[in-house]
Amino acid sequence: MKFLFDIFPVILFFISFKLGERNLEFAQSLVDQYLSGLISGGKPTADLAPILLATAIAIIGSVLQFGYLVIRRKKIDALLWISFVVIVGFGSATIYFHSETFIKWKPTVIYWCYAVAFLFAQFLFKKNLLRATMGTQITLPDDVWSKLSLAWIAYFFVMGIVNLYVAFSFPTTTWVSFKLYSIAALPVFIVVQGLFLSKYMEEPT
Structure with missing residues (x-):
């Protein structure tokens, strides 16, 4: 359930883009009605309407997601903060400049921010983020961590x-589908990681 909650804005983005792509005139009318005041130049071309509409809905979904956590006084971890700031920042730039380039860079920026956070924690602050999160659940040698x-x-x-390659080598509709389906790469990676860790986990006595 938490996984679905975390990817809620991505699901909204995918659904709204696909619907907008199949109903270009309706998507254009929504963009003209609700986003024209936020767009530099006032009115983008019709082919950009689906991505602009999907971006706006994803931003709204992300704000609602964040607001829910604040209202419920749930803990907001650093990675979620990064995702929120990037999607609002790059999404807003996408709408204002009516350019899909910004939103296509968004997943890569998030991925690389995560990578830098892990890298700095490990080598600069001598702190293993995975160990800090999972250390109470499993015991592993230092080198394995x-x-x-x-x-x-x-x-x-x-x-x-990979995101940049797909984003700028294929049509936008292909990238949007990839953006959703690539989420499956994370559970696969975790399963492979679990197989690797299994030989280090203590057998129950």
């Missing part, structure tokens, strides 16, 4: 590169 952290750094870095 380090390898695990490096694996996550590599994962985020590679995913950032």
Whole structure:
């Protein structure tokens, strides 16, 4: 359930883009009615309407998601803060400059921010973020924690590169689909990670 909550803005983005793509005139009318005052130049071309509409809805979804956590006084971790700031910042730039370039860079910026956070924590502050999160649940040798952290750094870095490749080598509709389906890469990575860790976990007595 938490996983679905975390990707809520991405799901909204995907659905609204696909609907807007299939109903260009309706998407254009919504953009003209609700976003024209926020767009430099006033009126973008019709082909940009789906991505602008989807971006605006994703921003609203992210704000609602964040507001829910604040109202419920839930803990907001650093990674969620990064996601929120990036989606609002790059999403707003996408709408204002009516350019899909900004929103296409958004996943890569998030991935690389995560990678830098893990990298700095490990090598600058001598703190393993995974160990800080999971250390009470499993016991692993120090070198294994380090390898695990490096694996996550590599994962985020590679995913950032892959996103840029798909975003600027294929049509926008392909990238939007990739953006949603690439979420499945994380559970797969976690499963592979679990298989690697299984030999280090203590057997129950």
